[in-house]
Amino acid sequence: MKNNSTPFVHFFKTHKANYIYDFNTNAILKVNSDVYDDIQQFVETGELNSTCPDSKEVISSIQRQGYLNSFRWKEILHPASKLLPYYLDNCMQMLTLQVTQACNLRCAYCTYSGNFVNRHHSNVRMSYDTAKKAVDFYIKHSTNTDKLNFGFYGGEPLLEFELIKNVIEYIEKNSEGKEKGYNLTTNATLLNEEIVSFLQEYDVRLTISIDGPKEIHDKNRIKKDCSGSFDTIIENIKMISEKFPSYGDKVMFNCVLDPRNDFGCINEFFTNYEGINGFYSSFAHIAKEYIINDVYDTAEEYSKQYDYEVFKLFMSKIGRLDKKHVSKIVEAYYLNIKNAMIDNRPVTAGMAKIGHHGGPCIAGMHKLFVNAQGDFYPCEKVSECSEAMKIGSIDSGFNQDKIYQLINIGQLTENQCKGCWAAKFCYLCALFADDSGNLSIDRKMFYCKQVRENVEQQLKEYCLLKEMNFDEEDVYIL
Structure with a gap:
């Protein structure tokens, strides 16, 4: 089981190569099988015990470049929250x-x-x-x-x-x-x-x-x-x-x-x-x-x-x-x-203390859906029968408290989101938590596995396309 002191990464393979997605830098690392196995063991056990000198040197080099950090978000907060x-x-x-x-x-x-x-x-x-x-x-x-x-x-x-x-x-x-x-x-x-x-x-x-x-x-x-x-x-x-x-x-x-x-x-x-x-x-x-x-x-x-x-x-x-x-x-x-x-995958050196998974737009700003009666909703995909999705009306204007709650839907599953390697690629907005007018943890979590599977498939297929231009170096940063 992964712990919070080991690298915050995700492992995946294509038919040709081994890859590690590094959450904090957003980079994808192509590595040889020895390095891949040793880092995977490090994540699982908390100990880095490499029997291959070359592998140990490669891992040290990767770490010196700022990869394989264990940092996780400390707080889940949508970046638009303060300026909403x-x-x-x-x-x-x-x-x-x-x-x-x-x-x-x-x-x-x-x-x-x-x-x-x-x-x-x-x-x-x-x-x-x-x-x-x-x-x-x-x-x-x-x-x-x-x-x-x-x-x-x-x-x-x-x-x-x-x-x-x-x-x-x-x-x-x-x-x-x-x-x-x-x-x-x-x-x-x-x-x-x-x-x-x-x-x-x-x-x-x-x-x-x-x-x-x-x-x-x-x-x-x-x-x-x-x-x-x-x-x-x-x-x-x-x-x-x-x-x-x-x-x-x-x-x-x-x-x-x-x-x-x-x-x-x-x-x-x-x-x-x-x-x-x-x-x-x-x-x-x-x-x-x-x-x-x-x-x-x-x-x-x-x-x-x-x-x-x-x-x-x-x-x-x-x-x-x-x-x-x-x-x-x-x-x-x-x-x-x-x-x-x-x-939308910039490779960065910084590690943010505050973040939010992808998915939520700024409800009401990116799009405002007004139904026939004059009630406000984030978009036409949500149910206008859902009280949880109603963000105001023609007569009352925006309900900013409701909008704040919708854009910060990640707070509903805060602990899970802090530890999710796919958070930056997540597409879940409040729509996926709406359960007959209530925002449901269980309903949102129902879609999480699907998100991770879809993101991993995208990672693999992106790397498959890139492999056509790879040289034979053991380590390659995408």
């Missing part, structure tokens, strides 16, 4: 309005389908007065933000197109001097020339939900009468391409991947289907955080096909396969590794 009032008063970055909770579809995996805790379809719509108050609140609290970003969300937001028009026109009149960006996510069944013309006029980025070819899309994305929505969506996409060709660069698709479907069919659709393949597409798996009965287990064949596409992706990154053969579906997989292991 300032951030909320001046630095809001995005406002998302739930213009309606109504929808003209009944998608099987929708969070309002009845298969998720406490959330159901309703006919609640946002009033223009509530929308204006939300916009005014955002403008007032974003004086240090260069660009104002607005999102329109549902339900199906185009059921409230007149409201969206009025809100955008209100924003344009009341935010002079600020650059603005608009985003709208839609099932695309209600699109027409009038709507697209307006969206084009104001450069609204349009995300269209489509899950693949007709036989796959229509399994989940159905209308109230249980008929499929694919044909309607395709006709509207054709209308955009034919009558608004210059608007195409503002349109993208989002596919929700149901692992019970055939991966190859979905991949073929987004790669070769005329009228679809020219647009950017993003892919996400079904959100399960509030699900009641999970019927979306990943099928073995689906996993095999997905892993094979990841393999092809890696081959393209080392120049052994043309990028045109890489599935769009797995492109984000590499971006996640790049983001975690390259862009």
Whole structure:
């Protein structure tokens, strides 16, 4: 069992090499098997007894360079905690309005389908007065933000197109001097020339939900009468391409991947289907955080096909396969590794006394989700039925005590987080601790093993890519 006087590290291997992730410096050390075994024994027993002189010298050299330190965080505290009032008063970055909770579809995996805790379809719509108050609140609290970003969300937001028009026109009149960006996510069944013309006029980025070819899309994305929505969506996409060709660069698709479907069919659709393949597409798996009965287990064949596409992706990154053969579906997989292991993993010499695991954004600042009734939430992913996630309202403003609690969700599991080697890569925010309106230690801990497994896999695959350029030195610092 690890103790607090031994190196705070994590061990992992690829088929080719041995690695040690050093928590305090954030470095990855490639070492030979003797060094790897000796440091592992040191961590397990508290004693460094090397029978190999070369190994002992290498370990001493690594320690002199500042690695293999035993230091742990003394306190769990989000770095934004002390300046939280300032951030909320001046630095809001995005406002998302739930213009309606109504929808003209009944998608099987929708969070309002009845298969998720406490959330159901309703006919609640946002009033223009509530929308204006939300916009005014955002403008007032974003004086240090260069660009104002607005999102329109549902339900199906185009059921409230007149409201969206009025809100955008209100924003344009009341935010002079600020650059603005608009985003709208839609099932695309209600699109027409009038709507697209307006969206084009104001450069609204349009995300269209489509899950693949007709036989796959229509399994989940159905209308109230249980008929499929694919044909309607395709006709509207054709209308955009034919009558608004210059608007195409503002349109993208989002596919929700149901692992019970055939991966190859979905991949073929987004790669070769005329009228679809020219647009950017993003892919996400079904959100399960509030699900009641999970019927979306990943099928073995689906996993095999997905892993094979990841393999092809890696081959393209080392120049052994043309990028045109890489599935769009797995492109984000590499971006996640790049983001975690390259862009946001600075190797440092300092050791902070205070820290917080990754995951929590500054709720209300990075994004403020305002539901149809005017209540505040950190984002659209959390349940607006959860009292734990409610961070204020149009009438009362921000509840800073609640926000402080959410960004410091690591304090809920403080002792575990202080000793977790994967803390800096953790993606758990308060959403993963929300248990029917209460922040639960058990629920948060349920996801911890998954985080560590995912992070270790990312470490391994990052190192696999790097190995193509390694020389044969015994020690290599990444």
